[in-house]
Amino acid sequence: MPVSQTLATELVYTPINPSFGGNPLNGNFLLQKAQSQNAHSLQRPALSFVDKFREALERNIINSLTRRIADGELVEGVYDTGEYRIEVIQDTDGSVLVTITNQNTGDTTIIRIPVLPR
Structure with missing residues (x-):
């Protein structure tokens, strides 16, 4: 072998x-x-000019509010963008409360921004 x-x-x-x-x-x-x-592709519906304008306006309002709150320029009030209702108030402890309500679904988000010591 x-x-x-x-x-x-x-x-x-x-x-x-x-x-x-x-x-x-x-x-x-x-x-x-x-x-x-x-093989999958994201199907986005074609938006009309009015829808695009409304979305851009909503973004500008939200950006403006965000910038003003972050800069400490609190502007209390209620802002209605059509789809969202945004309420900005100053709480008793000095913190800022931002309540965002989706008017289509009723979902509510509350954001508390504490006062930072200077």
């Missing part, structure tokens, strides 16, 4: 995906491959 010599080495696993310890240079390649295989 003939005898032959056999050589073997360890099996070593090297991950490819950088999320699991692979080479970071593989990230873009893997992302492009995944995106090219993705």
Whole structure:
């Protein structure tokens, strides 16, 4: 019976995906491959000019309120953007309460901004 010599080495696993310890240079390649295989697309309804204008106006009102509150220029009152009702009041301890109500769903979010010592 003939005898032959056999050589073997360890099996070593090297991950490819950088999320699991692979080479970071593989990230873009893997992302492009995944995106090219993705058959789903986000269906966005076409908005009319009026809808776009209303959304832009809402964003401007919210940005203006946010900036003024952050700068300490409290302007108490109720602001109605159509979809949201925003109420800004100063609490007895000096903190600012911002109540945001979605008028379509009735969901309410209350944000308390504490007074920071100067």
